[in-house]
Amino acid sequence: MNDPLRPPMRQANYRGQINRAHSPVLAGGTPWATIMLGSLAPVLPVIPAVPVLPPLGFLLLLGWRLVRPGLLPLWAGVPLGLFDDLFSGQPFGSAILLWSLALIAVELVEARFPWRGFLHDWQAAAALIILYIVASAVFSGGKLSVAPLVLGPQILLSILSYPIVAQMIALFDRMRLARIRKIG
Amino acid sequence: MAPPNAKRSGFSRRAQYSIFTGYVLAGIGALIGGVLLIVSLRDPHFFSGPRMDAMDAVAPVGKAGAVVRTESKGLLGTVQGYLSAGSRNARLREEVELARIRLAEADAVRNENQRLKALLKLTEEEIKPVAMARLIGGTSSSTRRFAFLSAGKKDGVAPGMPVRSARGLVGRVLEVGDSSARVLLLTDSESMVPVRRARDNVIAFAEGRADGSLRLRLVNLGINPIRAGDIFVTSGAGGLYRPGIAVAMATRLNKDGAIARLLSDPAATDFVVVDAIWKSVAVKAVTAPPGTPLP
Numbered sequence: 001m002n003d004p005l006r007p008p009m010r011q012a013n014y015r016g017q018i019n020r021a022h023s024p025v026l027a028g029g030t031p032w033a034t035i036m037l038g039s040l041a042p043v044l045p046v047i048p049a050v051p052v053l054p055p056l057g058f059l060l061l062l063g064w065r066l067v068r069p070g071l072l073p074l075w076a077g078v079p080l081g082l083f084d085d086l087f088s089g090q091p092f093g094s095a096i097l098l099w100s101l102a103l104i105a106v107e108l109v110e111a112r113f114p115w116r117g118f119l120h121d122w123q124a125a126a127a128l129i130i131l132y133i134v135a136s137a138v139f140s141g142g143k144l145s146v147a148p149l150v151l152g153p154q155i156l157l158s159i160l161s162y163p164i165v166a167q168m169i170a171l172f173d174r175m176r177l178a179r180i181r182k183i184g
Numbered sequence: 185m186a187p188p189n190a191k192r193s194g195f196s197r198r199a200q201y202s203i204f205t206g207y208v209l210a211g212i213g214a215l216i217g218g219v220l221l222i223v224s225l226r227d228p229h230f231f232s233g234p235r236m237d238a239m240d241a242v243a244p245v246g247k248a249g250a251v252v253r254t255e256s257k258g259l260l261g262t263v264q265g266y267l268s269a270g271s272r273n274a275r276l277r278e279e280v281e282l283a284r285i286r287l288a289e290a291d292a293v294r295n296e297n298q299r300l301k302a303l304l305k306l307t308e309e310e311i312k313p314v315a316m317a318r319l320i321g322g323t324s325s326s327t328r329r330f331a332f333l334s335a336g337k338k339d340g341v342a343p344g345m346p347v348r349s350a351r352g353l354v355g356r357v358l359e360v361g362d363s364s365a366r367v368l369l370l371t372d373s374e375s376m377v378p379v380r381r382a383r384d385n386v387i388a389f390a391e392g393r394a395d396g397s398l399r400l401r402l403v404n405l406g407i408n409p410i411r412a413g414d415i416f417v418t419s420g421a422g423g424l425y426r427p428g429i430a431v432a433m434a435t436r437l438n439k440d441g442a443i444a445r446l447l448s449d450p451a452a453t454d455f456v457v458v459d460a461i462w463k464s465v466a467v468k469a470v471t472a473p474p475g476t477p478l479p
Contacts (some may be wrong), residue, residue: 004364043242047322047331047450049371049396055325074206078213085231086238089323089330092231100214104207112217137327141225142373142394150327150395 009170020179030176031071032063032080034169039084050150057084058132059125061099063162063169066121077103094139102128120167126159133158165168229359236361239332243364246320247334250454285351285447288415292382292428299458313457315339319354319450322369327394328373331355333365335458341365344424346459351448352430353377353418354456369450370431371396378421379431381414384390388441390416392433396449398432400441410434410442423463 039057046053061080065072077099084095109124110116116124133155136143195257224230265346316337335341337360345357368375375392379400386409400416402408404431414434420427432444 040242042323042326043246043249043321043332044324045321046324047319047453048324049329049369049446049451050321051323051325051327051329051394053324065209073209075209075213076214077210081213081217086235087218087242087323089326089328091221091224091228092235093217093222093224096217097214097221098217100210100217104210104214107207107210139221139225140327141228142328154325 009161012027017179021182022177023180026178026180027176031068031075032170034065034172035060035080036083039080039087042087042089050089050153052154052157054129054154054161055088055132057088057095058099058102059129059158059162059165061170062102062106062125062128063165065103066125067166067169068173069110072103074103074107075100077101090136091141093141094136098135098139102132118163121166122162129158129162130155139169232359232366234338236359236364236366239364239366240336240361243332243334243361244319246332247318250318250334251318251374256448268395282351285415288382289417289428290382295383295385296427311372312460314345314460315341315458316455317341317458319367319453319456320364322450327373329369329375329392329394330358330366333357333367333456333458334363336361336363336365338363339458342461344461346425346461347456348428348429348459349448349453349456351453352432353425354448354450354453356424357458369397370446377425377431378419379416380427382420382430383414384419386410386448387419387421388416390444393443396446397435398444398446400432400434400444402441405440408437408439408441410437412437414442414446416444420462421468424461426459426462 035057038060041053041056057080061072061077078096079097081095081097084099085092089093103126106124113120133151137151215248220231315335317333317339319331320334322331323329330334331354333341333347341360345361347356353370354371355367357365358368359366369392370377370390371392371394373392373394377390378387379390380387387403388410389403390398390400392401400410402410412434416431417432418425418427418429418431430447432446432461434442434444436443447463
């Protein structure tokens with residue numbers, strides 16, 4: 001009845017064609033793959049002297065969870081956070097903890113406000129981004145004396161980039177359910 | 185967007201249990217994360233093995249990215265050169281800037297030579313770099329400042345080795361994988377480098393501030409002798425960095441020293457040189473437990 005690969009809306013809009021079907025790998029794996037790619041951002045050849053870039057992996061996680069609820073399981077923060085910890089420069093375990101807590105928090109928000117618009121989602125994301133960046137700085141193992149000066153721009157940039165990330169995820173979501181050739 | 189129907193458990197026992205299990209799993213995951221976090225805060229190198237393996241795996245991609253960064257910069261320069269003399273102007277300006285740093289370093293070396301010759305007849309051996317490598321990336325969103333280096337154990341890189349560019353000191357190697365290494369940048373808040381003023385012997389510690397600048401703390405407190413524009417070089421104390429590598433330029437004075445600007449911004453460096461630890465005996469002596477005989 002509620003087949004995750006064929007939501008009723010999609011069936012009505014995009015009728016299936018002969019020899020074209022959704023790929024289970026693409027449909028299930030796209031959220032995970034894109035979030036992991038976001039976690040790989042430190043490998044980009046950008047070495048800023050100040051941490052200003054938004055935490056891309058976390059933004060994508062929030063985006064997938066808020067834009068397309070029901071795709072990521074509640075425990076997704078553990079494996080994805082573990083992957084993020086390998087590259088982020090934070091002490092190991094910080095993303096496992098914070099990403100799990102963030103997913104639980106989103107779940108609670110969803111239970112409280114089942115019907116939300118984009119602005120509600122943005123509000124929830126902004127609150128979680130602020131908490132996440134501050135908590136990351138606290139858990140980073142470095143001195144905290146100059147953190148307030150550094151974190152402001154990063155928090156602002158991350159909150160402002162959430163709408164772009166949400167749009168990106170809408171695009172990925174269309175790619176996720178693209179119909180591809182079944183035989184040959 | 186409203187949650188899909190499967191998320192509303194209603195009276196279905198099965199749905200209720202599956203939601204409950206999800207919460208339990210996520211809670212356990214958060215707990216595990218908390219425990220791992222405490223372990224790695226106590227001992228930052230505990231998980232360096234898996235971390236460096238993962239870095240080794242993605243290092244080739246990063247290296248390709250670094251090459252593209254360097255070459256695209258070169259291409260842009262060429263185009264600009266045809267359009268206007270701006271790029272040449274920029275290059276000359278950079279050369280002058282480098283020359284100024286070199287001059288300050290030369291000052292420091294001359295000063296030191298005088299001092300050493302006055303003290304004893306010390307012959308200085310030639311310093312050969314351990315490896316030449318690219319900085320392939322850096323932690324761009326964490327408050328800790330690390331960079332990743334495209335050379336590792338295979339190239340002879342070991343933890344503690346200083347990393348420098350043509351402009352000056354960049355940081356030191358923290359963890360080593362087979363073909364990549366993690367570098368603690370000077371601006372990290374855990375980084376501390378003993379420095380002295382290039383033209384005389386005002387000694388200080390350069391401490392990272394995580395916002396791209398360094399804080400110079402004078403060792404001898406009293407009247408602050410630093411002036412804005414003073415260039416600081418490594419003093420060689422501690423044995424990790426050889427003396428005379430340019431580190432920072434003082435920009436703003438404060439009570440016990442100054443705030444200084446980093447001379448070799450990691451964002452602007454392509455190739456870096458990994459040096460051997462300057463006086464490994466001294467470093468060993470500091471890290472060895474008390475009572476052990478020195479080599």
